[in-house]
Every structure is written in C-alpha cells, then in structure tokens.
Amino acid sequence: MVEKLAKILLPIMLLLHLHPLQNLWGHDFQERFIQHQLQVQVSPINIDFHLELGFFGDRAAQERLLMDLDSNGQINLNEESTYLRRLVLSIRNKIYVKLGKHQLPTPLLFYPKMNLIINRDVKPLPLKITVSFFARTPSPISPKIPLIIENRVFKNQPAVHNVIANGTDGMHVRLDPIQNYVIEGTDSVFIFTIHCLTTKKDLG
Amino acid sequence: MKKLIFKLFISILSIIPLQVEGQVFQSGEFQGDRAAELMTYLLREHSYIFDQKQLDTLQESYRKFRELESQGVPDWHMSRDEVNTQLSKLAGKILEEIRTSEWVIPVSYKGNTPYLSRQKSVQLPGDIGVLLFKIHSGLKTTQFSTIAYDMAALQHDDFGGLSTEESDLEFTVSEQGTTWGLVNLKNVPPGKSILIARFRKGNNRPHDLPIQISSPELSRIRVNVLSDDTGENTPSMVQILWKKNGQDRRPENAIDMGLQFDNRGRGTSRRPGSLPGILGSRFWWCVPGPFEMTLPPGEWEIMVRRGVEHIPVKEIINLAESENLEKTFRPRRWVDMRKHGWYSGDGHVHAQILTDKEASNIMTWIKAEDIHVANIVKMGDIFRTYFQQRGFGPKFRVTDKDFVLVPSQEGPRTHEQLGHTLAMNTTSHIRDTNRYFLYDWTLDQIHAQGGLAGYAHVLHKSFQVHRDMSINVPKNKIDFVELMQFGEMGTDLYYDFLNTGFKLTASAGSDVPWGGTVGEVRLYAYLGEKPFSADNWFESVKQGRTFVTNGPMIDFRIEEAHPGDELRFEKHEKTKKIRVRAKVWGDPERMIPDSLQIIRHGEIFQEALGSGEKELNLDFEVEIENGFWMAARAKGSDGSEAHTTPIYVTREPLRFWKFEKAETLIKTRMASLDEVETIVKEAILNVAEGKATGDWPTRQLARQGDLLMVRVEEARLIYQELEKTLQKEKLLRSQTGNN
Numbered sequence: 001m002v003e004k005l006a007k008i009l010l011p012i013m014l015l016l017h018l019h020p021l022q023n024l025w026g027h028d029f030q031e032r033f034i035q036h037q038l039q040v041q042v043s044p045i046n047i048d049f050h051l052e053l054g055f056f057g058d059r060a061a062q063e064r065l066l067m068d069l070d071s072n073g074q075i076n077l078n079e080e081s082t083y084l085r086r087l088v089l090s091i092r093n094k095i096y097v098k099l100g101k102h103q104l105p106t107p108l109l110f111y112p113k114m115n116l117i118i119n120r121d122v123k124p125l126p127l128k129i130t131v132s133f134f135a136r137t138p139s140p141i142s143p144k145i146p147l148i149i150e151n152r153v154f155k156n157q158p159a160v161h162n163v164i165a166n167g168t169d170g171m172h173v174r175l176d177p178i179q180n181y182v183i184e185g186t187d188s189v190f191i192f193t194i195h196c197l198t199t200k201k202d203l204g
Numbered sequence: 205m206k207k208l209i210f211k212l213f214i215s216i217l218s219i220i221p222l223q224v225e226g227q228v229f230q231s232g233e234f235q236g237d238r239a240a241e242l243m244t245y246l247l248r249e250h251s252y253i254f255d256q257k258q259l260d261t262l263q264e265s266y267r268k269f270r271e272l273e274s275q276g277v278p279d280w281h282m283s284r285d286e287v288n289t290q291l292s293k294l295a296g297k298i299l300e301e302i303r304t305s306e307w308v309i310p311v312s313y314k315g316n317t318p319y320l321s322r323q324k325s326v327q328l329p330g331d332i333g334v335l336l337f338k339i340h341s342g343l344k345t346t347q348f349s350t351i352a353y354d355m356a357a358l359q360h361d362d363f364g365g366l367s368t369e370e371s372d373l374e375f376t377v378s379e380q381g382t383t384w385g386l387v388n389l390k391n392v393p394p395g396k397s398i399l400i401a402r403f404r405k406g407n408n409r410p411h412d413l414p415i416q417i418s419s420p421e422l423s424r425i426r427v428n429v430l431s432d433d434t435g436e437n438t439p440s441m442v443q444i445l446w447k448k449n450g451q452d453r454r455p456e457n458a459i460d461m462g463l464q465f466d467n468r469g470r471g472t473s474r475r476p477g478s479l480p481g482i483l484g485s486r487f488w489w490c491v492p493g494p495f496e497m498t499l500p501p502g503e504w505e506i507m508v509r510r511g512v513e514h515i516p517v518k519e520i521i522n523l524a525e526s527e528n529l530e531k532t533f534r535p536r537r538w539v540d541m542r543k544h545g546w547y548s549g550d551g552h553v554h555a556q557i558l559t560d561k562e563a564s565n566i567m568t569w570i571k572a573e574d575i576h577v578a579n580i581v582k583m584g585d586i587f588r589t590y591f592q593q594r595g596f597g598p599k600f601r602v603t604d605k606d607f608v609l610v611p612s613q614e615g616p617r618t619h620e621q622l623g624h625t626l627a628m629n630t631t632s633h634i635r636d637t638n639r640y641f642l643y644d645w646t647l648d649q650i651h652a653q654g655g656l657a658g659y660a661h662v663l664h665k666s667f668q669v670h671r672d673m674s675i676n677v678p679k680n681k682i683d684f685v686e687l688m689q690f691g692e693m694g695t696d697l698y699y700d701f702l703n704t705g706f707k708l709t710a711s712a713g714s715d716v717p718w719g720g721t722v723g724e725v726r727l728y729a730y731l732g733e734k735p736f737s738a739d740n741w742f743e744s745v746k747q748g749r750t751f752v753t754n755g756p757m758i759d760f761r762i763e764e765a766h767p768g769d770e771l772r773f774e775k776h777e778k779t780k781k782i783r784v785r786a787k788v789w790g791d792p793e794r795m796i797p798d799s800l801q802i803i804r805h806g807e808i809f810q811e812a813l814g815s816g817e818k819e820l821n822l823d824f825e826v827e828i829e830n831g832f833w834m835a836a837r838a839k840g841s842d843g844s845e846a847h848t849t850p851i852y853v854t855r856e857p858l859r860f861w862k863f864e865k866a867e868t869l870i871k872t873r874m875a876s877l878d879e880v881e882t883i884v885k886e887a888i889l890n891v892a893e894g895k896a897t898g899d900w901p902t903r904q905l906a907r908q909g910d911l912l913m914v915r916v917e918e919a920r921l922i923y924q925e926l927e928k929t930l931q932k933e934k935l936l937r938s939q940t941g942n943n
Contacts, residue, residue: 031468032619035470035718037476039484039485041485046267050485054470056468056469057467057468077352077372081241084241085237088237088240092274093274105271105274106274107267107270107271107273107274108240108270108273108274109267109270110240110244110247110248111237111240111241111243111244111245113244117471117472124467125467126467126469126470126471134267134270160664160666162478162690162691162692164478164480164484164485164691164843165843166481166482166484166485172841173843174843175843177693177694178692178694180664180665181663181664181666181690181692181694182664182665182666182667
C-alpha cells in the first residue's frame, strides 16, 4: 500500500517541484540552460562532431524524470536505453554543415552515451549525454570557403554553447569569433564558422 | 542523383544475397539503433579486439551504414521495412568481417538448445573487456543486443564460479536468425573466471552456458611530477589513458573536490578543460604529489600539465604484466611571467571552503595549474547562496608562498533582468535581497571594503548584463569586466563601452565548476618590481594593468605606459607622435603566434601575421590626434587568444571615445535603460494584476522598481550630458579643424 502510494505521489511531488512555483524555495537560474560542449574534429576524410550535453539542477531532474518510466525514483539500465533510443530519433540531422550553398549530410556517428554521474536517482543531480555526428570532409576544401555549422540539438531549450575545433592528420582548423554563445529564447540555432587551413604542429 | 545512386546500391544489395557461412540474410525486423549501439561499444570502447587495418575498414563501413541509415529513410520510394532490411544486411555484413576473430564466441542452436561452437577461454586485456557472441539459430533475421555487466557486483558461489543470480547476463535470441550479443565487462578480476550466460529463445526454457574468461595480473606504476622551478615534487594535472580503449583512469590520490561544488555545474573531480588545441578534448585529474596505482598491462599514455606557462609532457609507456614501474616527469616552463613582473590569477572560481581540507584541495588545484591568485566566490541569487566560505577579508585568505586563495562573491545575480556582478577582495559578504536589484548599493559596499567590482560573463553578453552596465559603468562604479571564459573571448560589449569613453579593466575567470579547470583562462596583473602579495596584485588590477589569455603572452606599451594607464596630452599636441610597442609569444611547441593586432577604437589599427615565428612584434609611431584607446590582441596557432586592457590616450579637453560612433553608442545605452524601465513597469503590472503571486523575483523587482528607476534616471542624465559633450566636441573639433 505504502509502495503504491509512493509510486503515485513521487512523480506528482517531483512535477510540483519542477513547476514555476518552486521559485518559492529557490533555484539557480543558470541551471535552466543546457550546456552544449561541442568538439569538432576535422580530418582529411571526416568531420566528427562530439556534442556533450550537460544538464544541471532542475533541468537535470526533468530529464531524469523522463527516463524514469516506472516512476520508482530510480533510473535502471533499461530505462536509460529506452530514453537514449527516443533521443536518437529526436536528434537525427540536428547538426547542419554548409559549405557555400551546399548542405552536407550529417548522420549520427556513435550511439549516444549517458553519464548519470554515479547517481541514478530522479533528483536535481547533473547528467551528461554525449551524442556524435559526422560529415564527409569536402574535397577540395579551401580556407576561403568556410564551413558554416549549425547546432540545432535541443534548439527549443535555453543553452550555453562552447565549441572546440581541432584538425587531425595534417588538417589545421580556425574557428571564427563567435558572436553569441548564449541562446536564451526558443527556436534559436547556434551558428559558427570554421576554416580549414594548412597543417601546423600541435602537441605530440 | 544521390537518390538514384542510393537506390541502385540498395537494389544491388537486394539482388545479391550476402553469403555468410552459407547463410542468407532475409528480410526481418531491423534494429538499427541496437546495431549502432553495439558497434559503438566495439569501435569506441573495445577497439583493442581489432588490428588497425580491421579497425579502419570497420570504421569506414560503419560510417557508410550510418550515412545510408540517415539518408535512406524519409523520401525513398522504398518502404521503411525494405530500407531497414537492407541496412540490417549491411550491419550484419560489417560484423561478419570479424566473425573469424578469436574474440567472437560462436553459439549454435540444435533445436532449442544452444551450444558453444568453440570452448576456448576468452583472453581479456585487463580489468575491462568485451565478449561478442554470434548466436546462430536460423537464417531469417539479424538482431543485436548489448549488455553492460559489472563483475564487482557479483559474488562467488559455492562451486567456485560466479553466481548469476542477480545478474542480467541474458540474451533473448532470435528464433530464426542470428543474434549478435555484446557484453561490456567491468571490474574483471585477474586470472581465470567463469561467467554463466543465459540464452532465451522464444517461450522455451532458457539455457545457461559457462564462458571461461581470463584476465592478466595487474601492473603497478609510481608517478612523480617535479616542479621545473625547484626540482621537487609538485601538484599537477594528470591524464592516464589506456591506449587499448582510449579511456582514462583516476590516479589513486586524485583530490576529491566533488562536494565542494555544491552539486552545481560540472561537479566532478574529473575535470574537462576548455583548453585550446588537443588539450581541450581531454579530462584531467588534480594530484597533490607522487602516486602509485595498479593498471592493466599494455600501452598507456600519460600526460602531465602545469598551467599555461609550462609545456605539457606526454609519454607513452608499455607496462608488462605484473611489472613495477616508476616514472618521473618535469614539465618545463616556456615562460616565467613572474620574471617579467606579471602574476596570474583566476577571477571567477566557485568552490565551497569551510574546512582546512577543503582549502587545501583548492590550493593544490591552483598550484597544479600554476595560478597565483584565485578569487574564490560565494555565489548568490535572490533566493539563496551557494559555495559557502568560512569568512572574508585577509584573515580568511589562504596563502602558501606565492599562491593565495581570496574569498569574495558573485552577486547580486539576476538572470533575466540585470546580469551577474562579481567582486574581488571583499571583507564581508554583501547581500540584501530588499535591495537586490539596486546593484549600485552592492558595488558601493564592495568599494567601501576596499574591493573591486565588476561584471561576469560580459564576453557572452549574458543575462542582460548590458542593462546594469548601462546604469553603473557611467557612474564609475565598475572596475573590471570578464572578457574570457570557457576558452573563449568576446569583446562586443567591452568595445562599446570603451568607445563611449569609459575605462574598464579586462578580466578573465574560469567559472568552475561550470568551466573546466582553474586558470584555463586567466588574467595577468603587472606588479613590476613590487613583491608579490595579494594586496599588490589587486592594486595592479585596480590600476587596470592586466591582460587576459588562455595561451599567448602579450607585452604592450605606449611610450612607457602599461595597460590601464592614461597618457594625457595638451590641446596643442595633436600631431605629436608616440611610440607603440607590442610583442606576443607563445609555447613554441603548440601555440606560436598567428597574429598580433593593435586595436584602436575597436578596430584593427596595425597587424602582424605569423608564419612560424616564435614571437611577433609591432613597433611604430602614431599621432595623438584627438585621443583614443588602444589595446593589443593576439591569437595563437592552436586557437588560443589574448587581449590587454587598453592604454588611454587623451588630448585635452576631448574624451578618448570613438567620436564618430558616440551618438549611436549613447542611443544604444539609452535603449538599454528603456529596457530596464520596461521590465520594471511589467513587474509592477504583473504584481498589480495578481500574475506574480509565486514569482518572487518579479515581486521584488516591482517592490524595488521605483528606486531602480531613480538610478535609471541618474544614468539618463549622464548620457544626456554626454550628448552635450558630443555637440561641444563637434564644435571644438571643427573649430580646431580636428574633426
């Protein structure tokens, strides 16, 4: 009986906690934002995009709640897998790469990786999800024609973006200055530009 | 055309049956995501089972699979089932390429009973590993299954095997086809072990099969990191990466800062770094000194960093089974900025410090990153505070030789209204939620305590910070603004305010735990001949003698003036020439300078482009004309950047502003003040209409709105005065022919 009651009450309590009314007992504003850490690796053959999505505080709790299908307050491996499978469907083709007027296909690369940071509770505890995409490096590629990249993953959610671009196997990459790292509104797209330059020595 | 090629490709696949061990794949349910999940584990975490040629082939095949999957779904004149079937064949084909590998465990069904076709023990590389089953029970379908299996969670049973009672090492097998099953093993003990795998086919009784695995004895390694200055053991940032799977291991004595991050940001001790170049894609542990740990045998990459002034060290070692190895690293300095009179600091570090142990953790971290001053900030919002401190002021500083932790605060912080303020070197926590939107009250308190006041996140223009900047910068209540964070630089707002004739000092802060590691961006303050102390350092920041960087170092002077200084000239000295000198240099191993720019009034005035030189220099003369602000900005070849605080050059009686743009800039600032008026009015209206019952910030904003509007009006008057100054200067400049 107690278990049944808990099963019913727990999600309701959590939903209440996520409701704007929770402002009454406070939260950190910054936690509304999903942190997008995008690593772009350009080789002569492929351009790989590894995007780490960081969820914090109440925003993390929301995502954990979505995973907890049996509403027992704990996320098991099956629930994690189900969540990731749904995520895969929602993020397909959400990285755009344009070279001049041409848009390059950007399939998913690796299957998403979940990091619940040890704790599987449905609580406001951080979590990270890494998703990967790739495009084929256009050939020839000139520094004068930049690659314009759009990150549309979770584009309806406020986000703070960060990009690191590296060249490998002889490629050297320059990232143009980014005007706005913070996307506060909805339906906004984070756009940046990289130029593929000549080889330069990197560490190692 | 692409569609045609794809259709052709699919048609060929459809016509030519894939011959695999005499089997033919036929149509069936496609499990693309499950196949991708399995392939991801193989390629990303267990690539050790392939040789390089196999790996290259598989990776390329896998990418083709992904391309077809992504392109083939929406518009093709082929049903989803047909496409799936063909893709399923392709996924199966990829795996068939490794079917004869010793790592694949073949399981065949006779009737409803599974048999191991090969009884050989599976040799794992260490305490992790993979088992890949190919379970054959028919010809029709191909399916994929992935299981994560932690052997630390298991218990030995009475018969010497490992109990599977609580385990989930169970495959649901395709009733008429091939099932590829992957087991991702963790915490595998050394020596021989038996795992019981369970196979369930349809509604039949499940069958258990014993799988023998074997793992090598672990090796031991001791790592010492020496200071380049003293030759003695020193804290450092370390990464230990197993080449077999590309995953890193936690050093045994890595400091645990997790709880000090108050469950905020990236609250872990495994720190990412928003670092330029290849350093940025890695994770780092902070170690206080020598450490010893067990590792599986094999090839390991050890990388050691000590902040931006040192050259990172990387070494690949080969550990034999049961070997004991000791390695000593000494990351060399490529520059010692202390010898040039400059000391580094991180202006924005969040960490709870309530005990000596917690202080010691953060002290170890800043020593590891070679950061001399860490501004440790307690954070607040209108509801509460975070990252608690024992106290504020000199008594609560933590000093160890020339490293010092100084407590201060970030707040008030409003996200949708006025931005985040940041303080340095305060003597008590300043907070009054009844005056939370009246930032000037806090800024005045900061200054009254001898501290420095500034804004965070100005580079990102975040949290509507332009609004309060428009109120309080013209009132000279702001000392510094953050230009660098998360490895990035942003100067739009900075240049706008400088171009309006307001002096602002460039600062930088990692904002850990949201950022990666302390000092990943940093500000240097010039102490010259003065000895290092926290007070001297803050005094230099107050004077604006700073530059910010995440790599290159800059030396910038006009005549003998340093960043932050003002050179004042008489009215008649318009054509007088002054000498501008700038130098940028970087770690010759990884960030030779790409460019050095002299920025005047926000635009590139002079530029030197690199072509492989270790340093770039500019040395030229410029006429004073009507005055200006001038700063140096640089880029390193690895994407790193640096920027100085300007040197201000004024010719009486003119402002150093960007005259030709001043009218527009003043209008922009007035528009920002209008935004403040709008949010105040909206808040008051929402409260009056009962729409803000549970919205505490809006209620507070409405309550404090009248007083905030007084501040706005004061600022408007300043801008109106500036408009008058603009008209006067227009006249002056035209009278003297100086326009």
